[in-house]
Amino acid sequence: MSDIAMIEAAAARLTGRARRTPLLSSPFLDEIAGRRVLVKAECLQHTGSFKFRGGWSAVSALPPEARARGVIAYSSGNHAQGVALAAREHGAPAVIVMPSDAPAVKIGNTRALGAEVVLYDRATEDRDAIGDRLAAERGLTLIRPFDEPLVIAGQGTTGLEIAEQAAEAGVDEAHVLVCCGGGGLASGIALALESRAPGLRVRTVEPEGFDDVARSLAAGAIRRNNRTSGNLCDAILTPQPGDITFPILRRLCGPGLAVTENEALRAMALAFAHLKVVLEPGGAVSLAAALFQPDRIADPAVIAVATGGNVDAPVFRDALRRFAP
Amino acid sequence: MSDIAMIEAAAARLTGRARRTPLLSSPFLDEIAGRRVLVKAECLQHTGSFKFRGGWSAVSALPPEARARGVIAYSSGNHAQGVALAAREHGAPAVIVMPSDAPAVKIGNTRALGAEVVLYDRATEDRDAIGDRLAAERGLTLIRPFDEPLVIAGQGTTGLEIAEQAAEAGVDEAHVLVCCGGGGLASGIALALESRAPGLRVRTVEPEGFDDVARSLAAGAIRRNNRTSGNLCDAILTPQPGDITFPILRRLCGPGLAVTENEALRAMALAFAHLKVVLEPGGAVSLAAALFQPDRIADPAVIAVATGGNVDAPVFRDALRRFAP
Numbered sequence: 001m002s003d004i005a006m007i008e009a010a011a012a013r014l015t016g017r018a019r020r021t022p023l024l025s026s027p028f029l030d031e032i033a034g035r036r037v038l039v040k041a042e043c044l045q046h047t048g049s050f051k052f053r054g055g056w057s058a059v060s061a062l063p064p065e066a067r068a069r070g071v072i073a074y075s076s077g078n079h080a081q082g083v084a085l086a087a088r089e090h091g092a093p094a095v096i097v098m099p100s101d102a103p104a105v106k107i108g109n110t111r112a113l114g115a116e117v118v119l120y121d122r123a124t125e126d127r128d129a130i131g132d133r134l135a136a137e138r139g140l141t142l143i144r145p146f147d148e149p150l151v152i153a154g155q156g157t158t159g160l161e162i163a164e165q166a167a168e169a170g171v172d173e174a175h176v177l178v179c180c181g182g183g184g185l186a187s188g189i190a191l192a193l194e195s196r197a198p199g200l201r202v203r204t205v206e207p208e209g210f211d212d213v214a215r216s217l218a219a220g221a222i223r224r225n226n227r228t229s230g231n232l233c234d235a236i237l238t239p240q241p242g243d244i245t246f247p248i249l250r251r252l253c254g255p256g257l258a259v260t261e262n263e264a265l266r267a268m269a270l271a272f273a274h275l276k277v278v279l280e281p282g283g284a285v286s287l288a289a290a291l292f293q294p295d296r297i298a299d300p301a302v303i304a305v306a307t308g309g310n311v312d313a314p315v316f317r318d319a320l321r322r323f324a325p
Numbered sequence: 326m327s328d329i330a331m332i333e334a335a336a337a338r339l340t341g342r343a344r345r346t347p348l349l350s351s352p353f354l355d356e357i358a359g360r361r362v363l364v365k366a367e368c369l370q371h372t373g374s375f376k377f378r379g380g381w382s383a384v385s386a387l388p389p390e391a392r393a394r395g396v397i398a399y400s401s402g403n404h405a406q407g408v409a410l411a412a413r414e415h416g417a418p419a420v421i422v423m424p425s426d427a428p429a430v431k432i433g434n435t436r437a438l439g440a441e442v443v444l445y446d447r448a449t450e451d452r453d454a455i456g457d458r459l460a461a462e463r464g465l466t467l468i469r470p471f472d473e474p475l476v477i478a479g480q481g482t483t484g485l486e487i488a489e490q491a492a493e494a495g496v497d498e499a500h501v502l503v504c505c506g507g508g509g510l511a512s513g514i515a516l517a518l519e520s521r522a523p524g525l526r527v528r529t530v531e532p533e534g535f536d537d538v539a540r541s542l543a544a545g546a547i548r549r550n551n552r553t554s555g556n557l558c559d560a561i562l563t564p565q566p567g568d569i570t571f572p573i574l575r576r577l578c579g580p581g582l583a584v585t586e587n588e589a590l591r592a593m594a595l596a597f598a599h600l601k602v603v604l605e606p607g608g609a610v611s612l613a614a615a616l617f618q619p620d621r622i623a624d625p626a627v628i629a630v631a632t633g634g635n636v637d638a639p640v641f642r643d644a645l646r647r648f649a650p
Contacts, residue, residue: 272641276368313597
């Protein structure tokens, strides 16, 4: 259902649309980690996160009449912006269902990209139910954030680029750390690497206390988080891995990793100082694991996928105040 | 003396060494500027600024015996780091003469890259004299920060990339705004574009009160700044354009632009919010001119070269506190 052929087809649709983001590095980060660290900077993707890839992949694959009716998505913000921009560039209406406690910058940007934003309470309302109802009422096509083969295929194009860029950098054995919510990006990258760079192995990274994927991988069956709020890593606080993504993760990924909120903030400050990129907390957990959990990584090189940079300025300032070198 | 053939030769030496930095954009910045804005993100270059290109170009062109004796450079920090890393990767010793009021992050990073740092007082001491004396004493080769053909050629490789990337983006008429100190980058880019993309025209951008290049271009002869300190744009506070760079700038560039310190800080905050890159004040003046001086630009598109991101965290935090959207 999700395979390398779908990823290649998504890559063809994304050519000239998605940015080929750079693989960054710094001798200072190598020294901290005790090994070579390469950072796939998806914060530099259109809309500030990898989610544009999946959004474009899904919208571009719709039949014209469905596209004209419009799309709907539910998201804490990055999938929202990715779908909103992809829809706008296709001339399609977009409705985005967002939690009311999402970062203001994400809500504002989603509206500014032309989408209609519908807010809901993360603690008391079910975003899936809201999305299904609006989709039915208006004939919109629901674009799920991760458990959707076209979205997984779009995110998987990141893996095609990693395979090429790692080869250019002379790296053929490495752990590829991927910030993980529902597993759309991690499963897409894992499928791409299985085919193109089998020496590169995906490891998921989550916030401590929200490590449903790591626990699911350890148990061999889907486990849920007790809560999905109360952490700065808002982009990756999902209830559980997806029914489509989990079997892929289980087949292809090593044990899951988890980092503290402070480790994520410290990684943001180091990315500021040494890579000159802006990461959001949820987009920095992979770099945090690369830098601060070296004993959990086996290979001489590590590739961290820095998934997004949509962070409110006060959170970023606080990370710098506390942790900038 | 400096020409496209030298730039092409430098590009050949830099292949696989310098990063091909991305040309970034955001619909939010386009809206502010009222035209399409493309940002060449040289803050993502190795060592956090374009200066690595010129440093590598010069060190790689040295005869082996001169390289073994070592190199010396004087710099407020970005040229320092570029030369230090280029020397280290060639196994050559490096001595860097830096002003004592340079940002701490630049001094620290230069030392951490293996260079010997010699500090001097910017107000009372002559860095050229210090550099010449140390070079003579130790047999070091002096690598001037801008008035040196090999350095200009290295910086000019940025222009080769801009020509290619603008064509890929469908842009063949644009002003190319370049943050300008002594004019090494601006003259190198101007030479590259003259040959490869004649519809792209360089405009220099400086801090108000330190606009020696703009005044020199207007007068048709070299003019000096009254002072070279007292502005956050430390990277581009040079006394006057170079004897080699100025004739190139005069022949190829449009009128010079200048922006206020607050405009530079505001551009840093917008680059944080919409591009997810870290700019230093002196590396943000070109983006500031693109965004806040639209009436001084004629073409439907503008390309801003964001030259560096080596900024101390307190300065960056202050820019966000005051100007983040």
